[in-house]
Amino acid sequence: MELKKNPLKKKVKKKVSRDGKIMFLCIVPFLILAFLFSYFPLHGWIYSLYDYKPALGLSGSEFVGLRWFKLLVSSKTQIDQIIQVMKNTFAMSFLGIATSILPVGFAILLNEVKCKGFKNIVQTLTTLPNFISWVLVYMIAFSLFSTTGLVNTLLQEGGLITDAIKFLDSDSHTWLMMCLWNLWKGLGWGAIMYLAAISGIDPELYESAKIDGANRFHLMRHITLPALMPTYLVMLMLSIANLLNNGMDQYYIFQNAFNKTHIQVLDLYVYNIGLGGNSLSLATALSMLKSVISVTLLAVVNFASKKIRGSSII
Amino acid sequence: MTKKWKKIVAAGVLCIGLITGLIVWYSVNESSSKSSAAKEKTLTVDVYDGLANYMGIQKGWFAKEVKDKFNIKLNIIAPNVAGNGDTLYQTRTAAGDLGDIVIVDTGEQYKELVKGGLLYDATDLYKNMKNVKKYKSAVKYINKSSDGVYGFPTSVSSLSPTTSSEGTDLNYGAYLRWDLYAELGYPEVDTLEDLLPVMADMQELQSTTDSGKKVYAFSLFSDWDGNMMGAAKQLAALYGYDELGFVLAKADGSDYQSIIDSDSEYVRALKFYYEANQMGLVDPESTTQNYDTLYSKFQDGQVLFSWWPWLGQAAYNTTENLNAGKGFMLVPIKDQTIFSYGASVYGGSQFIGIGSKAEDPERISEFIDWLYSSEGVLSNASQTQGSAGIQGLTWNLNDDGLPELSDFGKEALLGGDATVPEEYGGGSYSDGSSALNVTTVLGIDEDPDTGYPYNYTLWKTYQEETTNSIKKDWSDHSGGAETTIDYLKQNNQILVAPGASYVAPDDSSEISTLRNQVKSTIVEYSWKMVFAENETEFNSLLKEMQDTAKGLGYDKVLKVDMANAKDQNDQRVAVAKKFAE
Numbered sequence: 001m002e003l004k005k006n007p008l009k010k011k012v013k014k015k016v017s018r019d020g021k022i023m024f025l026c027i028v029p030f031l032i033l034a035f036l037f038s039y040f041p042l043h044g045w046i047y048s049l050y051d052y053k054p055a056l057g058l059s060g061s062e063f064v065g066l067r068w069f070k071l072l073v074s075s076k077t078q079i080d081q082i083i084q085v086m087k088n089t090f091a092m093s094f095l096g097i098a099t100s101i102l103p104v105g106f107a108i109l110l111n112e113v114k115c116k117g118f119k120n121i122v123q124t125l126t127t128l129p130n131f132i133s134w135v136l137v138y139m140i141a142f143s144l145f146s147t148t149g150l151v152n153t154l155l156q157e158g159g160l161i162t163d164a165i166k167f168l169d170s171d172s173h174t175w176l177m178m179c180l181w182n183l184w185k186g187l188g189w190g191a192i193m194y195l196a197a198i199s200g201i202d203p204e205l206y207e208s209a210k211i212d213g214a215n216r217f218h219l220m221r222h223i224t225l226p227a228l229m230p231t232y233l234v235m236l237m238l239s240i241a242n243l244l245n246n247g248m249d250q251y252y253i254f255q256n257a258f259n260k261t262h263i264q265v266l267d268l269y270v271y272n273i274g275l276g277g278n279s280l281s282l283a284t285a286l287s288m289l290k291s292v293i294s295v296t297l298l299a300v301v302n303f304a305s306k307k308i309r310g311s312s313i314i
Numbered sequence: 315m316t317k318k319w320k321k322i323v324a325a326g327v328l329c330i331g332l333i334t335g336l337i338v339w340y341s342v343n344e345s346s347s348k349s350s351a352a353k354e355k356t357l358t359v360d361v362y363d364g365l366a367n368y369m370g371i372q373k374g375w376f377a378k379e380v381k382d383k384f385n386i387k388l389n390i391i392a393p394n395v396a397g398n399g400d401t402l403y404q405t406r407t408a409a410g411d412l413g414d415i416v417i418v419d420t421g422e423q424y425k426e427l428v429k430g431g432l433l434y435d436a437t438d439l440y441k442n443m444k445n446v447k448k449y450k451s452a453v454k455y456i457n458k459s460s461d462g463v464y465g466f467p468t469s470v471s472s473l474s475p476t477t478s479s480e481g482t483d484l485n486y487g488a489y490l491r492w493d494l495y496a497e498l499g500y501p502e503v504d505t506l507e508d509l510l511p512v513m514a515d516m517q518e519l520q521s522t523t524d525s526g527k528k529v530y531a532f533s534l535f536s537d538w539d540g541n542m543m544g545a546a547k548q549l550a551a552l553y554g555y556d557e558l559g560f561v562l563a564k565a566d567g568s569d570y571q572s573i574i575d576s577d578s579e580y581v582r583a584l585k586f587y588y589e590a591n592q593m594g595l596v597d598p599e600s601t602t603q604n605y606d607t608l609y610s611k612f613q614d615g616q617v618l619f620s621w622w623p624w625l626g627q628a629a630y631n632t633t634e635n636l637n638a639g640k641g642f643m644l645v646p647i648k649d650q651t652i653f654s655y656g657a658s659v660y661g662g663s664q665f666i667g668i669g670s671k672a673e674d675p676e677r678i679s680e681f682i683d684w685l686y687s688s689e690g691v692l693s694n695a696s697q698t699q700g701s702a703g704i705q706g707l708t709w710n711l712n713d714d715g716l717p718e719l720s721d722f723g724k725e726a727l728l729g730g731d732a733t734v735p736e737e738y739g740g741g742s743y744s745d746g747s748s749a750l751n752v753t754t755v756l757g758i759d760e761d762p763d764t765g766y767p768y769n770y771t772l773w774k775t776y777q778e779e780t781t782n783s784i785k786k787d788w789s790d791h792s793g794g795a796e797t798t799i800d801y802l803k804q805n806n807q808i809l810v811a812p813g814a815s816y817v818a819p820d821d822s823s824e825i826s827t828l829r830n831q832v833k834s835t836i837v838e839y840s841w842k843m844v845f846a847e848n849e850t851e852f853n854s855l856l857k858e859m860q861d862t863a864k865g866l867g868y869d870k871v872l873k874v875d876m877a878n879a880k881d882q883n884d885q886r887v888a889v890a891k892k893f894a895e
Contacts, residue, residue, distance in 0.1 A: 071827065281823075
């Protein structure tokens with residue numbers, strides 16, 4: 001039996017290898033791109049081993065080994081700071097994930113609006129904030145909520161308060177406030193995907209449900225929502241993958257001495273130390289931490305996926 | 315099938331082609347920018363200026379003067395405006411080109427830039443710079459750590475190091491709205507904290523401006539926070555302290571304080587602001603505004619206290635306000651000994667250098683040399699210093715041969731602003747003044763052409779001219795003193811730190827990293843303390859600040875700063891002795 005099989009196997013192998021070569025050639029450009037943009041930047045990690053001074057260049061800077069890594073864990077306060085930063089990062093990411101169901105609801109409700117003009121206006125108005133940069137969002141926030149802003153002035157004129165309320169320069173509910181700003185900016189944009197998914201639902205489903213006596217809420221609950229779930233789950237997966245990358249521009253813009261303790265996410269902390277504090281090498285060491293945590297998270301999710309679904313992600 | 319593959323492969327090749335193309339284009343671009351230009355061409359010079367508070371192309375009369383003389387356009391790059399600390403410096407040095415003209419700190423930055431090859435060795439050009447050459451010893455001092463001439467000193471002077479380098483007013487002082495203070499009946503201020511009830515009464519007297527804005531006694535800002543909260547450090551200067559890292563060192567070397575100690579002048583200042591805030595005297599916008607906003611508040615009369623004459627007086631004491639009997643004047647605190655910077659024979663803490671990639675170093679060196687000539691000094695009035703401007707435009711010699719402000723000069727310099735005649739470049743006078751904000755030669759130095767100081771406020775003609783009711787009233791209540799400095803001298807309330815041009819040695823990288831972490835903690839907590847809800851919170855924040863700072867390695871950094879502060883004092887003593895002989 002084995003003797004018989006051998007020549008056949010060889011033939012198959014030969015064919016596979018020729019096809020394989022062509023296939024491989026096809027993906028080469030993408031491999032190069034992946035290498036250039038995902039692996040090549042990793043050589044920057046070497047800066048964490050030097051005492052890098054921009055004016056002198058890497059070759060002129062002193063090699064210091066693991067000094068920066070040791071510094072990161074050198075005292076309790078250092079560690080406490082990193083823990084606080086990680087807490088902020090995770091808290092705001094999880095708040096983001098928890099509120100990611102809201103665009104689904106918004107899309108479903110928007111879909112029920114029958115007046116087309118009104119629907120379009122609402123959709124445009126809610127999508128627009130996504131295209132405003134955080135800097136401008138902060139300008140809006142500042143003119144509304146600063147101590148002499150619109151809200152405070154109105155409240156004071158109305159005699160409701162005497163002293164201005166500090167909305168921006170206080171540390172109360174920082175996580176929640178950031179989450180709300182994020183939501184205001186991203187709600188309409190997030191709903192676009194779901195609106196597209198809704199338009200792809202077979203109308204026959206609705207018709208037959210109506211014949212069976214379903215009202216509008218039944219349709220929403222039993223047809224639209226289940227039809228959106230696969231899309232939602234994909235989006236959720238993607239956002240979990242980005243758990244540590246919750247951006248920094250928003251927090252960078254909103255940070256001040258009062259809310260700094262709770263607003264510093266990992267990316268912002270790295271920025272503040274590296275560029276704000278003139279310690280690029282320490283910041284590099286710190287940002288490597290992010291990779292370590294990401295890989296750990298991935299491993300955990302992968303393991304969970306294996307247990308629950310029976311197949312791993314990677 | 316194979317056709318399809320070919321397409322995909324072609325797309326891939328195109329992709330790679332594009333990337334190589336970009337790289338090639340970038341490198342070609344890089345090399346072409348190095349080619350030199352003809353001398354007739356207008357040269358746009360990038361000035362990386364650590365002192366400037368304006369970013370962009372220089373405008374107005376100063377721009378025209380420089381263009382006419384050197385065919386140079388100044389493009390000012392200001393890290394102060396860009397914000398975010400050293401970000402701009404780092405990214406530009408990492409790219410290998412800081413600017414064609416560089417105005418940065420002596421000491422560490424000088425050494426780093428020379429070592430990194432970012433500065434041009436101007437040894438040959440220096441031979442022809444006849445104005446800079448007058449300050450040979452300062453040039454030598456600045457370049458003592460290298461072989462060539464890479465930098466030219468700023469704030470040079472030919473006066474003795476124990477003379478105050480300031481003009482009629484010191485750099486620091488408690489400047490209050492004199493009209494309101496007078497209305498209260500000149501209450502006595504024995505010590506700093508006595509100011510609080512006085513300020514409260516003043517704020518009550520005038521709770522809104524003419525334009526209907528709310529008036530506050532104190533308004534703070536955060537752009538200049540460095541090792542500590544800037545506003546708090548200013549109050550320590552009233553008692554003769556200046557900062558060096560985390561140390562407050564007294565000008566005469568008699569005391570060195572660690573800023574975060576509970577009994578330091580710094581914490582005292584924080585407490586002072588905290589109490590002021592409890593009394594409703596602190597502008598709630600303090601936390602979010604910057605210096606520019608604050609300055610316009612002063613112009614509008616929304617603030618009653620200024621740490622410096624060049625803020626309160628410059629912004630508010632316009633001819634119009636003075637004639638109306640309103641203005642900022644020094645209110646003496648009985649136990650003060652105000653810090654004063656002695657004239658620095660070796661130059662200030664910044665230097666002017668030429669970038670190694672500058673297109674036409676020769677022309678740039680001519681421009682720099684001009685900045686040290688009497689014409690250059692008069693025109694390049696640093697924004698806070700008050701040199702007189704162009705002869706013939708803002709001032710002229712009168713019949714007695716004394717320099718005197720012209721009508722235009724009075725309008726422009728004393729009245730706030732004026733429109734410059736077209737032949738001098740047009741536009742507003744203050745917008746057109748030099749944005750370099752660098753003092754090459756001190757304003758109190760004598761202009762060799764006229765025999766009088768560069769600074770018009772020191773001219774006899776000016777002092778006679780500008781007597782007004784406020785100034786007279788102030789003088790009457792200050793023992794007949796003519797100027798602030800006279801009064802302070804009479805009462806022995808000045809502490810001059812001899813101008814030794816001391817530059818702290820480089821921090822080791824470990825210290826500098828620790829310092830950066832600690833200082834952001836200190837600044838953060840300082841602001842929180844000022845705006846604390848109550849005394850318990852203030853104290854617990856203070857404790858937290860001390861613990862966090864110490865946890866981050868404060869003590870290590872402090873040890874370095876203490877040693878530096880003592881070295882600085884040794885040099886001050888030495889230079890004072892040398893010039894006393």
